[in-house]
Amino acid sequence: MSRPRIIMRQIREVLRLSLSERRSIREISQACSLPKSTVSDYVKRAKQAGLCWPLPDDLDDDGLESLLFGANTPPVHAKPMPDLGYLHRELKRPHMTLMLLWVEYREAHPDGYGYTQFCEYYRRFADTLSPTMRQRHVAGAKTFVDFAGDTLPIYGPDDEVEFYAQIFVAVLGASNLTYVEALANQNLYHVIGAHTRAFSSFGGVTDAIVCDGMRTAVTKADRYEPVPNATYLEMATHYQMTVLPARPYHPRDKAWITDYTSWWIGNEPVMELNNPGFLGDPVT
Structure with a gap:
């Protein structure tokens, strides 16, 4: 049975605060008026599903619910997530690139993400592993x-x-x-x-x-x-x-x-x- 729309809005807000704002479980609990155990469960399920923020544009509430809580039938709009840990390990090999890994991913999942979204998911994953100072380059500099x-x-x-x-x-x-x-x-x-x-x-x-x-x-x-x-x-x-x-x-x-x-x-x-x-x- 599908969860009410208001619950799915709360879940999306929990994911936004956790995946994008990097808020703690306690802060999210206070902001969303939810028990800390509930927030912790949502965040854990999101990590297990390999979700990043922002969520894919074509991921509706039914698809999100299926990714987080499972479903009897596969969601129509959900695309297979790449194994981000595997990508990170493979990129340490000489001459390995995200382009080559994306080609490998699409061979296994023809209905998977395009190259741009694929790279974006990995970039956000990598940012959580090793925070570094971002370089900003001015045009013509x-x-x-x-x-x-x-x-x-x-x-x-x-x-x-x-x-x-x-x-x-x-x-x-x-x-x-x-x-x-x-x-x-x-x-x-x-x-x-x-x-x-x-x-x-x-x-x-x-x-x-x-x-x-x-x-x-x-x-x-x-x-x-x-x-x-x-x-x-x-x-x-x-x-x-x-x-x-x-x-x-x-x-x-x-x-x-x-x-x-x-x-x-x-x-x-x-x-x-x-x-x-x-x-x-x-x-x-």
């Missing part, structure tokens, strides 16, 4: 640059590997607009050229450029005051940009670009291409 840790093999006409391309990645902090280029190596000529082509692709430059300790960009790595390369500094001066080398042992300085290099090199199309390699001549 910073460009983050780095090389991906992995390389891509470049094959010659005889199917032999001629060299391994270095993957240069540049990301605009506010919009996430990304530029990726494969280079023959990380010498100064190629690095400066990749920067100029990235700026051209973006259609402009930002106030500052944050480089993750690239050898061609930073002459002296220092915990407190890294020293940028003179030629690299001249390039930045030409574009009226400030060079901000990411400091060693300060992962928050470079979290943005690290995420995107990991995403790009681990993205499914790239992983597929990484096996056969590319056919071409070395760039000199």
